[in-house]
Amino acid sequence: MAKTTLQYTLRLSVTGLLLFLIFRSIHPEEMLEAVTAISPGYLLLALFAQLACLTVAAYRWQLIVGRLGFKAPFSFYLGSYFKGAFFNQGLPTSIGGDGVRIYDCVKVTGSAEDAFYGVFIDRVIGLAGLLLLNIAALLLNRTLLPTHIYYPLLLILIALATGLLLLFFLRKFSFFTVGKYLGFLGRLSERYFQVYSSLPALTSQLGLSVLIHLLSMSTFFFSS
Numbered sequence: 001m002a003k004t005t006l007q008y009t010l011r012l013s014v015t016g017l018l019l020f021l022i023f024r025s026i027h028p029e030e031m032l033e034a035v036t037a038i039s040p041g042y043l044l045l046a047l048f049a050q051l052a053c054l055t056v057a058a059y060r061w062q063l064i065v066g067r068l069g070f071k072a073p074f075s076f077y078l079g080s081y082f083k084g085a086f087f088n089q090g091l092p093t094s095i096g097g098d099g100v101r102i103y104d105c106v107k108v109t110g111s112a113e114d115a116f117y118g119v120f121i122d123r124v125i126g127l128a129g130l131l132l133l134n135i136a137a138l139l140l141n142r143t144l145l146p147t148h149i150y151y152p153l154l155l156i157l158i159a160l161a162t163g164l165l166l167l168f169f170l171r172k173f174s175f176f177t178v179g180k181y182l183g184f185l186g187r188l189s190e191r192y193f194q195v196y197s198s199l200p201a202l203t204s205q206l207g208l209s210v211l212i213h214l215l216s217m218s219t220f221f222f223s224s
Helices: 002-024 028-037 038-069 074-090 095-109 112-140 147-166 181-196 197-223
Strands: none
Touching: 038 074, 038 095, 038 112, 038 181, 038 197, 074 095, 095 112, 112 147, 112 181, 112 197, 181 197
């Protein structure tokens, strides 16, 4: 009983602190002015796009953890994603939200390392979708940016995409199977290959990542 009370007290304290940090950075007059300036129809579309974005992202995460051999209902992943999104509003980066998801995922995997892999791989495939969108945009419109920015940026994006691809092959090198840090990279590569060893799994999750980013951009478009 005492332990349960302590847990609820801690949760309420953290939630209260996050709400304080969020509202401290908001100017009520400016927020009210911005909200009233938005068409109700566009506001509903923005809300729908954001909810759809989080729902698809939670589904992608469920697929990843499922490929790692762990099962949980979709409601678990959706709830954890919403909690992570809430924490992201009060913290300077998205690391806090990822920490919440890892903490929740331990309940499914029973291992902090496997929980980390599940969240990290989710981030990797999300980055891959973003890189794909950026590379496609640059290739489809070569006048999008000045030449001195266009080509260096394109090379950087291609290099990052190549780095994500190379993660598949780290497991093949023996020195990535020993030691604390190199061994960790080797195990990460093994899990990465386990999730994306089949082409349908890779293409479907990459497609979901692209959809998630498009929904996120739609949210900003409808609310601006």
